Amino acid sequence: MSILVFVEQRDGRVRSVSREALGQATALAAAFGGPVVGVCCAAADPGLAALGEAGAEQVLFAQHEAFASYDGAGYAAAVAAAIAAVKPKVVLFAGSSMGRDLAPRVAAKVDAGLATDCTALVVDGGKLVATRPVYAGKALQKVSFPGALALVTLRPKAFAAPEAQPGKSAAVSALAFTWDASAPRAKVAAVVGASGGKVDLTEAEAIVAGGRGMKGPEHFAMLEELAGVLGASVGASRAVVDAGWRGHGDQVGQTGKTVSPKLYVAVGISGAIQHLAGMSSSRCIVAINKDPEAPIFKVADYGIVGDLFEVVPALTAAIKQLH
Ligand SMILES: Cc1cc2nc3c(=O)[nH]c(=O)nc-3n(C[C@H](O)[C@H](O)[C@H](O)COP(=O)(O)OP(=O)(O)OC[C@H]3O[C@@H](n4cnc5c(N)ncnc54)[C@H](O)[C@@H]3O)c2cc1C
Missing domain, CATH: 3.40.50.1220 (TPP-binding domain)
Structure with missing residues (x-):
């Protein structure tokens, strides 16, 4: 079964936290026996084919002019559409500010379990087990997922980015999704660097x-x-x-x-x-x-x-x- 990775971009650049997620996805894909698929929301393609070098076989591109900046509802609609299309076993997000906002929205939309801020992932008896520090790092919690789909956010820098495979490119295709951009409940007014x-x-x-x-x-x-x-x-x-x-x-x-x-x-x-x-x-x-x-x-x-x-x-x- 496939592993889906939310590919985060800012200002036309794929963030390194997403490469770390692709590295983990490759390890999980080996255990679950499926391809690594990315999904990226953007106004313009930030060079998604190059993600083949980080392990993605395919990247679904959710294009919308409103995606020049982050939009929680719009992004969640697109990622939910990607989940419906790909039917993955696991969806990985970076535990960045964007991932921390987006992953719970998607989990609620698709009615799946979510483990946040994970520092290790293993497959045990065909099931994903995620480790997350709790109580300010004093204890480690092991999370397993009784449902068919598991959503996980990864602590940035807790996972190494994969070795680049030069010359490999991912197949990029447009993702169809529906979202009414005309009546947003919340809008990003400005991004302060x-x-x-x-x-x-x-x-x-x-x-x-x-x-x-x-x-x-x-x-x-x-x-x-x-x-x-x-x-x-x-x-x-x-x-x-x-x-x-x-x-x-x-x-x-x-x-x-x-x-x-x-x-x-x-x-x-x-x-x-x-x-x-x-x-x-x-x-x-x-x-x-x-x-x-x-x-x-x-x-x-x-x-x-x-x-x-x-x-x-x-x-x-x-x-x-x-x-
Ligand atoms: C709900 C909640 C959430 C919080 N979230 C955070 C958080 O996200 N991040 C965070 O950091 N804190 C957080 N805090 C606050 C936290 O409890 C501490 O108050 C805070 O971290 C203290 O900051 P500090 O170490 O800079 O200051 P202090 O505790 O005052 O320490 C200053 C240190 O500097 C040393 N020092 C002083 N002068 C010198 C010198 N000349 N040379 C060398 N050493 C010197 C002192 O020996 C001392 O150890 C939170 C608290 C609560 C209640």
């Missing part, structure tokens, strides 16, 4: 995040510099965002973004459980804090106990020397 066009935190390979220990917004220039030499994006704790030092798009944690970069550097962040919920699945965690008892050290792979105003410039200078 995250952190001035930098890599979104959920897609960043490395993140340098600052907390209340930074003492003020002016000192984030120091983190920007460290991030610059590491090729990282800058994140923040909620204390920082609530104080207005950084925008909400930078917030990591339970009420912010969930991230799983290869490297997460927490600077002047105590490590409250709500912060850990958003970053504890990072591959390597480095903590810089002057308090040796700070809870962040419990999840850190490397810890530096010291004054961040001395440690961060020294670290930046040392990394510059390596270049």
Whole structure:
């Protein structure tokens, strides 16, 4: 049976989180014995044939001029139509802000079970079992699906993107769907770019995040510099965002973004459980804090106990020397 992947595009570019989903879909397709099919909603084709290199055999293109920006109802109608056409075993979405909004809408429409924010998928006895962290990452929940169809959102960066298969291309075909665009219940008024066009935190390979220990917004220039030499994006704790030092798009944690970069550097962040919920699945965690008892050290792979105003410039200078 086939595996359907919702292919997310922004500004005419397929997002890397969708390639991660295609990689997982390929692994599931091997177990279930069916093709990997993508479905993409857009105003213009963002180069869907190239998704063959990431494992898609076919991509259904739901084209609508209103799809220049995200429309929950319209996208849900299109994905539901794709499900009706393909009759997949599993539908994968990225656990991005778009996927988190879209997947529950589709699940309600097609009356299927949904497991969100999953960090592992296995096929056990012919059935899909999804693992999702709960209680701010303190426990792992295993979810199975009694129905014929399973919907899953994948935590960004928790799954590796597949090795590209150069020269492979996917068959792209138009998807027929019905949706009345003339009477939207909600409309996207504007899309505000995250952190001035930098890599979104959920897609960043490395993140340098600052907390209340930074003492003020002016000192984030120091983190920007460290991030610059590491090729990282800058994140923040909620204390920082609530104080207005950084925008909400930078917030990591339970009420912010969930991230799983290869490297997460927490600077002047105590490590409250709500912060850990958003970053504890990072591959390597480095903590810089002057308090040796700070809870962040419990999840850190490397810890530096010291004054961040001395440690961060020294670290930046040392990394510059390596270049
Ligand atoms: C419902 C709910 C949801 C929440 N959601 C989130 C969320 O999404 N994300 C989030 O982050 N928080 C969230 N919080 C808030 C969370 O509980 C903490 O209050 C917050 O994470 C604390 O931020 P902080 O670590 O920056 O500040 P603090 O806890 O004040 O920690 C500052 C740290 O900086 C260190 N420090 C100070 N000066 C220096 C220095 N010179 N050098 C080195 N270290 C220094 C201190 O030792 C301390 O450990 C939520 C809370 C609730 C109740």
